[in-house]
Amino acid sequence: MKNRWIVSLLSCVPIAAAFLVLQSCGGVGGSTTNNGGQGSTNAEFLALLSDEQRAAKSITPQECANCHGGQNASDAVYVHWKDTTHFAKGVTCEGCHGPGSAHKANPTKNNILTFPKVTDPVVCGQCHGPIHDQFNFSKHSKLIAAPSEEAITDPGRYGKTSRCIACHSGLVRAQVLEQGQDLGSVPDDQIIAMSEATLSTVPHTADCATCHNPHSKTNKLNQLGEDVQLRHTEFNLDTTDIAPGSTADKFTQYDHICAQCHNGRGTNPSDTALNKSTARAPMHDSPQMQMLMGIGGVEGTGVIKRNTSHAQAPGQCTKCHMPDARHTFTVSFDKSCSPCHTVADATNRADTIKSDILNLLVALRTRLETYANTKFGNTLYWEYTSTIVGEGGTAPDQKLVDIEVKRARYNYYFVIRSGDYGVHNAPYAKSLIQVANSNLDSIGVPAAPVSRLSLNEKFRLIESDKARANRAEFGTK
Numbered sequence: 001m002k003n004r005w006i007v008s009l010l011s012c013v014p015i016a017a018a019f020l021v022l023q024s025c026g027g028v029g030g031s032t033t034n035n036g037g038q039g040s041t042n043a044e045f046l047a048l049l050s051d052e053q054r055a056a057k058s059i060t061p062q063e064c065a066n067c068h069g070g071q072n073a074s075d076a077v078y079v080h081w082k083d084t085t086h087f088a089k090g091v092t093c094e095g096c097h098g099p100g101s102a103h104k105a106n107p108t109k110n111n112i113l114t115f116p117k118v119t120d121p122v123v124c125g126q127c128h129g130p131i132h133d134q135f136n137f138s139k140h141s142k143l144i145a146a147p148s149e150e151a152i153t154d155p156g157r158y159g160k161t162s163r164c165i166a167c168h169s170g171l172v173r174a175q176v177l178e179q180g181q182d183l184g185s186v187p188d189d190q191i192i193a194m195s196e197a198t199l200s201t202v203p204h205t206a207d208c209a210t211c212h213n214p215h216s217k218t219n220k221l222n223q224l225g226e227d228v229q230l231r232h233t234e235f236n237l238d239t240t241d242i243a244p245g246s247t248a249d250k251f252t253q254y255d256h257i258c259a260q261c262h263n264g265r266g267t268n269p270s271d272t273a274l275n276k277s278t279a280r281a282p283m284h285d286s287p288q289m290q291m292l293m294g295i296g297g298v299e300g301t302g303v304i305k306r307n308t309s310h311a312q313a314p315g316q317c318t319k320c321h322m323p324d325a326r327h328t329f330t331v332s333f334d335k336s337c338s339p340c341h342t343v344a345d346a347t348n349r350a351d352t353i354k355s356d357i358l359n360l361l362v363a364l365r366t367r368l369e370t371y372a373n374t375k376f377g378n379t380l381y382w383e384y385t386s387t388i389v390g391e392g393g394t395a396p397d398q399k400l401v402d403i404e405v406k407r408a409r410y411n412y413y414f415v416i417r418s419g420d421y422g423v424h425n426a427p428y429a430k431s432l433i434q435v436a437n438s439n440l441d442s443i444g445v446p447a448a449p450v451s452r453l454s455l456n457e458k459f460r461l462i463e464s465d466k467a468r469a470n471r472a473e474f475g476t477k
């Protein structure tokens with residue numbers, strides 16, 4: 001395979017940068033006395049404290065416990081904390097909450113570091129410098145602002161019904177879902193306050209405290225069997241909560257450290273749903289768990305292979321995206337794919353499947369255009385309404401679009417929105433495209449001629465469809 005893959009090339013950038021960072025920082029965990037050496041965010045931590053607290057002195061964890069649930073209450077923070085590595089290594093309540101004497105003398109929320117600021121990754125970055133730096137390379141440290149902005153203007157819809165902020169605000173997840181509440185029952189003024197705090201104070205998709213319980217072991221073990229205080233499991237083969245038709249109260253609470261967010265939001269491939277969901281592609285930009293497990297696509301009647309070795313890999317997403325617990329969330333072909341593939345085998349398979357899928361997608365897209373041109377005199381009119389309108393067109397009555405085309409475009413978007421071009425689950429991705437093609441065969445849409453585009457041009461074409469749909473739906477990119 002001579003064509004170097006553009007995505008592989010791009011993903012080298014953060015990896016190379018992360019190596020540099022690792023060299024310039026101390027080890028994982030860092031010291032509790034010098035706060036992790038060069039990776040330290042100590043000054044930034046102090047900046048989070050109120051003037052009153054900055055002038056305060058240290059008190060003991062027992063003193064905190066005296067007022068916060070007591071040492072004997074079995075659900076008290078103190079009791080759980082005593083069971084953690086933090087306790088063993090001398091990381092006290094104040095390591096994260098700052099000094100407590102002023103708070104002890106006159107307990108208020110202004111003289112102890114608490115929500116929202118205590119969820120700032122800088123708190124953990126005091127001692128976990130290298131991981132904090134890696135995290136900063138990841139998009140999880142950024143924020144797609146639209147969901148929080150929309151929840152401020154329309155908390156009922158974007159906060160409670162669609163629950164956008166459950167997956168687009170690390171703060172909301174830590175403050176609401178992880179405290180056993182559901183967004184559906186949170187009053188509007190709190191939704192607005194949390195969304196404002198997300199935008200102004202902790203503008204991240206996922207903070208450390210979104211994924212890690214700061215106080216307690218959780219018995220949700222990582223791929224090595226260690227308890228690193230994960231709020232959710234890394235491995236889950238039960239897809240009930242993200243099955244087709246699942247509702248937002250369910251799929252936002254899915255017990256999976258990645259797929260609590262990276263799921264297709266109840267995307268439903270039934271004909272009834274396809275005839276109803278014509279405004280936009282019904283799966284969100286995030287059907288990676290569906291793809292990995294091989295669920296949620298229009299499957300037709302043939303035999304579908306839905307569960308590959310990748311779905312069974314210990315750690316699932318983290319096996320590939322967090323080798324050595326690396327928090328850039330980027331794949332490393334040497335570490336992620338072993339012991340199952342050699343580096344050469346993994347690279348070769350990934351390159352091959354990505355170009356295969358890309359060729360298939362472009363051919364499918366061409367057929368959809370041919371259909372639309374023949375039927376409506378416009379190559380864009382196989383698309384969902386919002387995309388056609390977004391491009392300045394007038395969408396045809398969606399009742400006129402054949403169900404076979406609705407099935408085909410659904411699978412098309414399912415594959416491109418997973419973003420992995422077949423690596424997650426090659427047999428499933430291929431079969432979805434095949435099902436799309438047999439649907440088009442059945443209504444006589446001619447096969448596509450061989451494309452003359454280069455692989456990079458094909459990649460850009462498909463990515464531009466993704467961007468076009470996102471622009472139409474969310475007004476982004």
Ligand code: HEC
Nearest residue numbers: 063064067093094097100103104107108109112113114115
């Ligand atoms: C003398 C009793 C007392 C001591 C000692 C004490 N707290 Fe508090 N703490 C309180 C009270 C009461 C509140 C509620 C204040 C309020 O709502 O205005 C509170 C609030 C808090 C909050 C905010 C909770 C929220 O809902 O936002 C945090 C965090 C906290 N304390 C942590 C600590 C830590 C850590 C220590 C030890 C360094 C500590 N406290 C020591 C009594 C105490």
Ligand code: HEC
Nearest residue numbers: 061064065068077078081091092093096118119174209214
């Ligand atoms: C590793 C950092 C860390 C340590 C150590 C820590 N906390 Fe916290 N604490 C947090 C974070 C982050 C939050 C907000 C997220 C959450 O509640 O899960 C929080 C929230 C709180 C709250 C408010 C809400 C709640 O969940 O009850 C209290 C009270 C509190 N901590 C007390 C304590 C006490 C007492 C100790 C020591 C026994 C302690 N914390 C140790 C990071 C820490």
Ligand code: HEC
Nearest residue numbers: 028029032085089091095123124126127208212214227228
């Ligand atoms: C004051 C320093 C300090 C702060 C602040 C701190 N940690 Fe730690 N953390 C440590 C040390 C030291 C270890 C032990 C590292 C080791 O043994 O290699 C550790 C270990 C851990 C572990 C591994 C636990 C295990 O049992 O293997 C996790 C997960 C973790 N920290 C998460 C966090 C998060 C999340 C925060 C912020 C909410 C945080 N830490 C804040 C010092 C800190």
Ligand code: HEC
Nearest residue numbers: 144147162163164167260261262285286419470474476477
């Ligand atoms: C179940 C979790 C979840 C919910 C609920 C959710 N999203 Fe997302 N969203 C994601 C994930 C994960 C991604 C990133 C996917 C990727 O990068 O492959 C994403 C991506 C996006 C993007 C980026 C698309 C682009 O332009 O590249 C936007 C915008 C967005 N979501 C808006 C929303 C809005 C608005 C809502 C509510 C109507 C919402 N999301 C609800 C998980 C969710």
Ligand code: HEC
Nearest residue numbers: 121124128131132135206207208211222223228318322325
């Ligand atoms: C999107 C979820 C997520 C976020 C955000 C996240 N972590 Fe983690 N973290 C994990 C997972 C999953 C693991 C276990 C990885 C594995 O399987 O080896 C982990 C492991 C760790 C460990 C143990 C490392 C080891 O070598 O065993 C530490 C320490 C840690 N995280 C700290 C942090 C800190 C600090 C932050 C914020 C800067 C953070 N994490 C943000 C998911 C997350």
Ligand code: HEC
Nearest residue numbers: 138139140142143144167205206257258261317318321329
């Ligand atoms: C709180 C929700 C949430 C959780 C939990 C989460 N993600 Fe994400 N993830 C997102 C969103 C939203 C985006 C898109 C961010 C953007 O485009 O700015 C994203 C982007 C990504 C990306 C691609 C963007 C990039 O270049 O960084 C990868 C890869 C990824 N996530 C993997 C993971 C893995 C692996 C886990 C579990 C360890 C995980 N995510 C957990 C919400 C989440």
Ligand code: HEC
Nearest residue numbers: 007008011258262288289292310316317320331419420423
């Ligand atoms: C077998 C290894 C493997 C597994 C398991 C895996 N991924 Fe991936 N993932 C990849 C590779 C390889 C890519 C292509 C991007 C690259 O080359 O870095 C990718 C791409 C992605 C992307 C798109 C990245 C981007 O930049 O847009 C996201 C998001 C993602 N994966 C999230 C997940 C989530 C969430 C899971 C679990 C449900 C998961 N992955 C499971 C290997 C894996």
Ligand code: HEC
Nearest residue numbers: 308309310313320331336337338340346349350353423426
């Ligand atoms: C737990 C073992 C395991 C891990 C880890 C793993 N793979 Fe695989 N992979 C397999 C097996 C076994 C197959 C073939 C059988 C199947 O599809 O179940 C396979 C198939 C594939 C395929 C499908 C194309 C084909 O030739 O059939 C690609 C592409 C692939 N792997 C790439 C990767 C990449 C890239 C990584 C690391 C980022 C990775 N795999 C990690 C076990 C693994």
